[in-house]
Amino acid sequence: MDIDNAEASSSTPKRNYVYIKDTTFDATPQPALDPASLPDGDTSICIDNGSHSWRAGYSTMSSPYVDRLNVISRYRERKNFRNLMLFGSDVDADATSRSNTRYMFDGDMLVHGDLLECALDFTFLQLGITGSRVDKPIVMTERLANPLFTRAMTSELLFELYGAPSVTYGIDSLFAFSRHRHPDGLAINMGHNASTVIPVVDGRGILSRSKRIPWGGAQASDLMLRLAQLKYPGFPTKVTSTQATFMARETWYFSSNYEEELRELGDPVKLSEMTKVVQFPYTTAEVVEKSEAELAAAAEKRREQGKRLQDMQAKQRAEKLAAKAAELEEYKALIAERSSLKRSDYLLRISETTPFETEAELEAWIKRTESDIRRKQKKEMGEEEVEEEPSFPLVDRPDEELNEEEIKEKRRQRLMKAGWEARVKVREEKKREKERLEEIRQKEENERIHTPDIWAAKLRAEQEAVIARMQERKKKKAQLGDRKSAAAQSRMKSIASLAAEGPPTKKKKGEGEKDDGFGKDDSDWAVYREIGGDDESEAEEEDIAQLDSLEARLLQYDPSFTEDNTLEGRQHLKNALINAFVRGGNSERYNPEDVAQNHQLHLNVERIRVPETWFQPSMVGLDCAGLGEVAGWVLNGFEEDERKRLMQCIVVTGGCANIPNIIPKMRNTLIPVLPFRAPLKIVSSYDGGDPRLEAWKGMAEWSRTEEAKKARVTRQEYDEHGSEWLKEHAWGNPPP
Incomplete structure (x- = not known):
């Protein structure tokens, strides 16, 4: 039975569980817009070309009509011999399409124009443009400090291939900032491959003072995946990048005080409370239930x-x-x-x-x-x-009365008699030992019945003595592993003294090996047990058996003795922090035969550790300042009056701005580096919506303004000045 989602096996999903689907493919296609319903007049096509997501729609829409992952798969179908092109989550349709998945971005830089062409083909068809030419102006986002060849490649595609009437480019975070209608502020974008901080003064982005951090959602998701792999090296399935991103965005959050919360997680209870269980899809063997008959x-x-x-x-x-x-x-x-x-x-x-x-x-x-x-x-x-009892008639007869054969028989009977007497002696000793043990057991039983407190204290003392011996033995064994320890040095001295015992003698010619007599006495062989540790292993087995017997009796008859008082219980409590870290502190024991448990990742510390890298990149080896430190440095670079105005509108946008607690985290980071009690306002969206759509919405609103119309590069200007021609406007990159 294939389980795409463990949630499907239960009518009510478990609390603190995140269920990852086997595929993101949706078999129900999104219908294309009807050409008759397309808006008339001066309407632009707005395209937010992000390194993670592709969003497109008409400027008159309230939200983008096309919102998909920016991935493309092109391959030839073997069954019907057709060339197929899949875009977005459709690349998960089958194994062949997944293996041919490609990205048009290398990091946050657009480098593959052929894949951009595929994305544009899909977008224009979805928007109801069925002709060979696009008759609507196009507004498209680009990265901060976008290289000229990237913009030239995009312009050439739009003008030469699609016949667009005009094209305008702008920076995504500045488009998002434009929605707030504030002339001064700070535009912070937490993108998929990089994060940027751009100051805005008098309604225009000051790109000369902008900063970029080479850390984004892609690197953070990869870090989350690598931490999970380090935590669970034997995880049975391969986690894709899409699943890793989903896992991260469903579990992580910013800690308002990272160091303090990290110290609090030293408590196994709190560590268990914050654990999120990520359940991956799995396949269970089909079990045929038989009837009673x-x-x-x-x-x-x-x-x-x-x-x-x-x-x-x-x-x-x-x-x-x-x-x-x-x-x-x-x-x-x-x-x-x-x-x-x-x-x-x-x-x-x-x-x-x-x-x-x-x-x-x-x-x-x-x-x-x-x-x-x-x-x-x-x-x-x-x-x-x-x-x-056997008879031995020849044993008592003297040898003078016996012939040669009878003398041999007498020797055999003497040996048989000695064996018989030894067996009888052993049986009698066993019988006496059994009687002694029975007497001790009966005495202990009477003591347990009449004086249970004394009996329990006695057994507990014996348990502590056994545990102390086992711990001392374990400590000694660990010391022997260190050749510089006193125990290891003593052992080496014993071996050396054994090897050097007796001066070496030269053998004369024709003389054989001289026997030193070693081995004639049984005590000689004890040296090998002492060196090899055989006695230690036997003593360990005896102590384990004795400890099991003591704890079983105490559990049975002493009501104050619980599972937590046993050696296993003590070790469980001692390892509670490790158990909470690896298994979330679940009450049920881990069952290696349970397929569902084998396909689970328990995330706790990683939930705050991974997002913290935006503010402490040094945790992952990046030699740069964190997002809060960079934002504070940019703000403090302005005069006091300008800084006060900038602090009144700090806009945090991008896909990773959806991480919970981003606003309190940013505020707690900026307050210590800014003037005392200076007013500070930080927002993530204009109308409380999704921050990842802010860039598209701001672009759609701005494209209807007169400024946007003046910033358009027309086909005539393209033919006259070339593909690198660019008109300057408040929210775009400056011309070269």
Whole structure:
């Protein structure tokens, strides 16, 4: 089952979740304008050509009719052998179109005229212009200090290819500022690839005092993506740039006091509260649910298969036992013939008809086999096996009364008797140990029932002692990793002393290796365990088992002992900050088998860290001042009267001006660098709308003014002066 959006699997989306769609492609196309509905008269076509978004429409509209991502995909469709051109989010239609996605901008500079032509073709068709020529004046935005070749390339396209009657260019942030009808102010643009600060004095942009910061939404989104990749190196899917931009713009916000809020996030609770979970699309395996009858039938089938397997194994065991019994009877019959044959013939027959070399080996095998068959038969019948005390008749007889064969048998019986006595001793020791442990358990049980407080305190003390030993062992192990530590130096001295023990001696000619006797004593081998740490690993396992037993009993019988008091609980609380940072401090444990959890990114510190780069570019290695510092420097560069007027209209626009808390952040940054208690007014839009549309709306309003009509470069002027000809106006770049 394909899940395009995890939100679709639940009727109510989870709080603090951001759901990313698998694709931004909309199968419902936007209809083109009807040519009959086009406005008459002196109406301009306004185009805001941004490095992220393309917005276009008629100047009489309240909002742009075309508002799309500024990306283009051109490719040849293999199925129908057609050349296709997709614009905007339509490039996500399929894998082929996505792989052919291209941008007309390199950074914030327009460099690909062929892609600009594709965007213009799409725009004019959407605006209902079906003829070979465009009969409306065109107003288009450009970047601050736009190079001449870029403007010349655009003018050549509009005049030569589309036959536009006139063209006008202007700076996007100044167009947005023009809406406020204020002669003095500061136009701040937070664009996709760069941010600019332009002062406006007496209704005209002072570009000589303008500043540009090489940081925008594209770099910030990429930083957000790289921080997420660093945080989750094993993320299962590749995150596209479009998804990264969406993820950033849905989660980030400006902190009014970055350092103070960063210190507050040292609390895991606050870190968890600010976490946003970004859920990416995922695919789950389709699970076929079976009915109760099918489950019961499957269980019955498994039982029958298990019973059939058990019967088969029992039959095989019985056959092996019968074959072993038949072989035993055959060898017993051979033993019975011993009295009727000569000893030499008897021994010859044993060597020829059996795999044994001597009579003693045959008798030993018969004895072992009889014991084995008897034990297996009792096990099949369910009887408890009781080992009978064996007899050793030759052990007590003196060697003078025995022949050579009997002496060999006596040695064998002596070894067997020693083994028997050792086994009996071990069983008795185990029995006594079991009785001792049972006595201790009973005593502890009585203590738990009658004095539970003392019992709990005793077990808690044992738990602390075990934890202290484990921590000390872990500390020692960490010290051994540092060759300069005291523990590592002591270990090296032990190895060196072992290597240098005893002076080296020269071997004489023909003399073999001299045995120093190492290894004859079991204590000699302890040195390798001491050097290799085998004793430490065994002690670690014993401590873990003891700790598990202690904590299990305390959890069962001590109501004041909770999961947080266990070693795992302590480590969980200790790592709560890490857990809150990586997993958002979720109450549910992370399940690596959960596909949905594996496709989640938990963003918390990144939400304020990434936007802060606009005001502290040094965080990412940029050698430039921040946006607030640059704006303050530009304002302080004017005289007091001019500065007061400029401070009354600071306009922050652009796509990234939608980041929450941008106005308070800008205000808190400017107040310390400006005169004390100086009045300050910062806005992001004229009518409370979307700041990213302010440039287009300001351009549409300005294009209807007399100033705009005078600033138009007509076709006749283009033919006479060339593509680099430009008329100066208040909101545009100055002519060369």
